[in-house]
Amino acid sequence: MIAGRDTRTALRSLVGDEYVADDLATFSDVHPASAVVVAPATTEEVQGVMRIAVGAGAAVVPVGGDAAPRCGSDDSRPTILVSLSRLDAIVEHAVDDLVLTVQPGLRFADARDAVGEHGQVVPFSPPHAERATLGGIVACAAEGAVLSAYGSVRDQVLGMEVVHGDGRVSHSGGRVVKNVTGYDLCRLYTGSHGVLGIITELTLRLRPDERSACRLRWRFDRLEDAWEAARTLHHAQPYLFALHVVSSLGEPPNAAVVATLRGEEDLVEALGDACWALDLAAGERDVLAPDAVGEIDDSAPRTGTHLRLGVLPGAGDHLLQILRRRLPPGADVVLDARTGICDLRHEDPAWLDPVEEAALGVDLEPLHAQVDRPSDPGFHERRLALFPSTRPGGANIMRTLMTALDPHHVLNPGRYEVTR
Amino acid sequence: MQELERLLGRERCLSGPGQLVAYECDALTHFKSVPVAVALPQTTEEVQEVVRACVRLGVPFTPRGAGTGLSGGAIPAPGGIVIELSLMKSILVVDVENRLAVVQPGVVNAHLSTEVGEHGLAYAPDPSSQIVCTLGGNVAENSGGPHCLKHGATTNHILAMRCVMPDGEIMDLGSPVAGGSAGLDLRGVMLGSEGTLGIVTEITCRLVPMPERVETLLATFDTMAAACSSVSKIIAAGIIPSALEALDDRTIAAVEASVFRAGYPADATAVILVELDGHPAQVAAERRRIEAIFQDVGAIGIEAAKDADHAQALWKGRKGAFGAMGRLAPDLYVQDAVVPRSKLPEVLPRIGEICDELGLQLANVFHAGEGNLHPNISYDGRNAQEVERVVEAGRRIIDLCLSVGGALSGEHGIGLEKQGFMHLVFSADDLETMSRVRAAFNPGELLNPGKVLPTPGACAEVKPLHQLPGAPS
Numbered sequence: 062m063i064a065g066r067d068t069r070t071a072l073r074s075l076v077g078d079e080y081v082a083d084d085l086a087t088f089s090d091v092h093p094a095s096a097v098v099v100a101p102a103t104t105e106e107v108q109g110v111m112r113i114a115v116g117a118g119a120a121v122v123p124v125g126g127d128a129a130p131r132c133g134s135d136d137s138r139p140t141i142l143v144s145l146s147r148l149d150a151i152v153e154h155a156v157d158d159l160v161l162t163v164q165p166g167l168r169f170a171d172a173r174d175a176v177g178e179h180g181q182v183v184p185f186s187p188p189h190a191e192r193a194t195l196g197g198i199v200a201c202a203a204e205g206a207v208l209s210a211y212g213s214v215r216d217q218v219l220g221m222e223v224v225h226g227d228g229r230v231s232h233s234g235g236r237v238v239k240n241v242t243g244y245d246l247c248r249l250y251t252g253s254h255g256v257l258g259i260i261t262e263l264t265l266r267l268r269p270d271e272r273s274a275c276r277l278r279w280r281f282d283r284l285e286d287a288w289e290a291a292r293t294l295h296h297a298q299p300y301l302f303a304l305h306v307v308s309s310l311g312e313p314p315n316a317a318v319v320a321t322l323r324g325e326e327d328l329v330e331a332l333g334d335a336c337w338a339l340d341l342a343a344g345e346r347d348v349l350a351p352d353a354v355g356e357i358d359d360s361a362p363r364t365g366t367h368l369r370l371g372v373l374p375g376a377g378d379h380l381l382q383i384l385r386r387r388l389p390p391g392a393d394v395v396l397d398a399r400t401g402i403c404d405l406r407h408e409d410p411a412w413l414d415p416v417e418e419a420a421l422g423v424d425l426e427p428l429h430a431q432v433d434r435p436s437d438p439g440f441h442e443r444r445l446a447l448f449p450s451t452r453p454g455g456a457n458i459m460r461t462l463m464t465a466l467d468p469h470h471v472l473n474p475g476r477y478e479v480t481r
Numbered sequence: 482m483q484e485l486e487r488l489l490g491r492e493r494c495l496s497g498p499g500q501l502v503a504y505e506c507d508a509l510t511h512f513k514s515v516p517v518a519v520a521l522p523q524t525t526e527e528v529q530e531v532v533r534a535c536v537r538l539g540v541p542f543t544p545r546g547a548g549t550g551l552s553g554g555a556i557p558a559p560g561g562i563v564i565e566l567s568l569m570k571s572i573l574v575v576d577v578e579n580r581l582a583v584v585q586p587g588v589v590n591a592h593l594s595t596e597v598g599e600h601g602l603a604y605a606p607d608p609s610s611q612i613v614c615t616l617g618g619n620v621a622e623n624s625g626g627p628h629c630l631k632h633g634a635t636t637n638h639i640l641a642m643r644c645v646m647p648d649g650e651i652m653d654l655g656s657p658v659a660g661g662s663a664g665l666d667l668r669g670v671m672l673g674s675e676g677t678l679g680i681v682t683e684i685t686c687r688l689v690p691m692p693e694r695v696e697t698l699l700a701t702f703d704t705m706a707a708a709c710s711s712v713s714k715i716i717a718a719g720i721i722p723s724a725l726e727a728l729d730d731r732t733i734a735a736v737e738a739s740v741f742r743a744g745y746p747a748d749a750t751a752v753i754l755v756e757l758d759g760h761p762a763q764v765a766a767e768r769r770r771i772e773a774i775f776q777d778v779g780a781i782g783i784e785a786a787k788d789a790d791h792a793q794a795l796w797k798g799r800k801g802a803f804g805a806m807g808r809l810a811p812d813l814y815v816q817d818a819v820v821p822r823s824k825l826p827e828v829l830p831r832i833g834e835i836c837d838e839l840g841l842q843l844a845n846v847f848h849a850g851e852g853n854l855h856p857n858i859s860y861d862g863r864n865a866q867e868v869e870r871v872v873e874a875g876r877r878i879i880d881l882c883l884s885v886g887g888a889l890s891g892e893h894g895i896g897l898e899k900q901g902f903m904h905l906v907f908s909a910d911d912l913e914t915m916s917r918v919r920a921a922f923n924p925g926e927l928l929n930p931g932k933v934l935p936t937p938g939a940c941a942e943v944k945p946l947h948q949l950p951g952a953p954s
């Protein structure tokens with residue numbers, strides 16, 4: 062449903078006529094949506110939008126780079142899409158402290174380029190890396206290939222400013238790398254999919270860029286052999302930057318193990334030699350550029366279906382067997398052998414139907430799973446079938462937290478199965 | 482008391498005045514409050530029973546590990562009981578393949594690393610109190626340690642936990658699988674919540690492989706500013722050692738005169754203790770770069786540990802520093818604050834000036850690589866005037882750290898000690914948000930009341946509150 066005339070008028074007087082539109086494409090290069098779109102430029106304007114939404118009984122859906130599906134929207138309510146495209150500044154880059162403070166709408170790619178000039182990296186490798194925004198990555202806790210080397214998205218967030226559902230703004234954390242002052246709400250907001258508030262400022266830990274990098278690839282005819290080789294490498298070489306099994310689950314089966322090496326030049330050289338010396342019973346093997354096999358770094362497809370599953374790393378072989386047995390063929394698989402996170406991509410948006418999702422869920426008890434179909438704007442991320450049952454008490458606390466920070470239930474209604 | 486004895490038996494309920502007095506404070510001895518009883522449960526279910534009894538009877542309850550906390554977190558509320566978890570000390574699972582362990586909260590930090598050492602694994606966070614403090618206490622405080630610079634603090638190593646919530650419900654938070662569990666990260670909020678959101682009864686933690694190579698360097702400086710500037714430069718150069726610690730001359734003198742003698746150079750004004758770990762090639766390259774920085778800022782000596790025993794001796798001095806300083810005067814005030822690493826050369830001398838002006842004995846030993854300062858002031862608590870000056874110094878040091886963009890606490894927590902300072906960092910709305918979050922977990926506030934958030938009046942009976950930095954007057 063589209064927000065009413067009064068809501069529009071109120072929004073226009075808040076942010077100016079040119080920053081209220083009916084079409085998301087006005088503020089972003091992604092698909093249009095049928096709702097009113099507003100692009101605030103300050104934290105105060107975001108607070109104002111929230112108050113207007115409360116007054117109008119509208120839902121508020123924050124949108125960053127629109128890299129993650131806007132799942133679970135409740136179409137029965139008028140919706141205000143809050144584009145964060147104008148909140149895209151670097152607030153402070155404390156170069157010598159390796160700390161970056163930004164507004165949420167800053168694109169990952171822009172931040173990466175800016176800190177890259179100082180030999181530093183933003184320690185994320187999000188799906189849709191070119192268009193994802195830092196606020197969106199944090200709100201979705203969008204993990205990627207650097208997880209095992211740098212830690213999770215949550216581990217990188219040092220401080221936050223958030224506008225809650227009642228328009229109040231609050232801060233947690235700070236701008237230093239170690240801090241136990243008060244409750245760690247940054248972790249709570251990270252991965253909360255915007256149900257507790259809209260992030261309006263973020264402070265992140267940066268990492269030094271590694272001086273040297275490359276990828277090594279071993280090819281295998283059988284997926285099982287690739288898995289075995291990956292585990293051998295994992296145990297023999299703890300200093301790899303990342304380690305992945307890459308395959309398309311087709312016939313004939315093909316699989317490769319890709320080890321990412323990063324660090325001081327001497328390290329990369331020594332590790333490369335040590336890896337080559339291992340007998341992994343592989344077919345061909347080659348040395349690649351650090352950004353080769355791009356699907357490792359950006360796991361999401363532009364079109365089709367994306368399914369992410371997570372298991373304990375030691376259960377990776379079990380996961381691969383089930384995928385081969387249960388899934389219709391043709392999906393590309395990238396399994397992080399050190400974290401157990403597995404991304405599956407398929408060109409066909411209808412590749413995976415709910416029955417299969419559920420079957421997967423039963424066998425694996427995957428603790429993390431999400432499906433997204435970028436080519437299908439009408440499709441909403443389906444979490445229900447795959448998510449483990451949260452203990453009822455946990456769900457109660459989550460519900461209470463959501464009500465405490467969004468008393469009028471305006472923020473991303475329906476986003477979580479934990480319905481209010 | 483009768484209820485507790487019925488639940489746990491007589492041996493695991495303490496009520497004699499001589500027994501209870503041991504629980505009147507933690508390692509921050511300014512605050513004191515004697516509990517009405519102490520319960521020593523052995524299982525999650527027993528914790529649950531004790532909590533349910535407290536809820537039924539409206540009695541406040543405070544969890545306690547080893548009582549080494551430095552912000553008063555384990556001190557019971559007036560009229561309340563202590564639930565001590567030190568008997569829950571089993572290591573339940575060691576999963577070598579997935580590099581994780583499941584332990585009870587009373588397991589002593591260092592004990593876990595010793596036990597998993599045979600598999601070539603270790604538990605990384607290493608608070609200086611690690612031979613005594615418990616993992617439950619570490620989780621509650623989100624404790625740090627010298628090696629957390631590279632490997633991360635407690636929160637980075639805890640995957641999941643089982644908790645008894647304030648209403649007695651048993652809940653599992655987090656997940657051992659990377660990428661996390663469904664929904665909001667309740668595990669993340671529980672970490673560092675100082676025992677105010679739930680009682681942790683089982684912990685699933687990450688284990689890390691033992692490094693292939695470790696090198697320990699000691700650089701000596703004739704000014705603290707030069708020592709700090711080497712730290713800032715190492716960080717700015719993008720090198721992340723596993724540890725980067727600083728000690729000043731007073732600390733060195735105290736250590737060298739104690740059983741923790743490490744052989745630090747007697748003529749040094751400051752030393753920097755660096756440890757590098759990892760692949761030998763990486764360690765060697767980083768060592769070259771760090772030595773060049775030390776030379777550049779004018780180190781008067783650089784010494785590398787000759788072997789593991791030598792390295793251990795150097796660490797013994799660092800880890801025993803608080804204990805050694807305890808001998809200098811009847812009381813020791815351990816401050817804990819953080820500044821951006823680039824501000825160390827500017828801030829350290831100013832802390833010295835503050836203490837000089839107030840005529841106080843300052844000794845610094847700190848996690849320099851993280852900008853986490855521990856200015857320690859030796860004093861005599863029986864001298865009221867001196868206590869007042871210590872309070873004033875604490876306040877000025879905090880103001881100074883906050884003025885350069887720092888934080889109120891890096892690892893010791895807020896507890897009872899720093900509630901009065903929270904408004905310097907957080908607005909009323911910030912604190913309101915935190916108190917709503919607490920209420921979602923702990924609505925009746927029977928669990929460890931009066932900690933973390935400023936709640937004037939809540940601890941009015943705890944004495945001598947008025948003596949403390951930031952105490953509501």
Ligand SMILES: Cc1cc2nc3c(=O)[nH]c(=O)nc-3n(C[C@H](O)[C@H](O)[C@H](O)COP(=O)(O)OP(=O)(O)OC[C@H]3O[C@@H](n4cnc5c(N)ncnc54)[C@H](O)[C@@H]3O)c2cc1C
Pocket residue numbers: 507508543544545546547548549550551553554555566586607608609610613614615616617618619620621622623624625626627675676677679680681682803804892893929
């Ligand atoms: C000499 C010395 C050196 C120290 N060095 C360091 C250091 O390097 N780094 C550092 O971070 N700290 C350090 N500390 C502080 C202290 O050791 C840590 O905070 C430690 O984690 C406390 O553990 P504990 O078992 O003693 O907990 P306690 O002091 O018993 O309790 C601490 C807090 O945790 C809560 N708690 C305890 N167990 C549980 C549980 N199972 N569930 C829920 N809440 C619980 C208590 O209620 C209390 O609020 C040092 C202290 C001393 C005395």
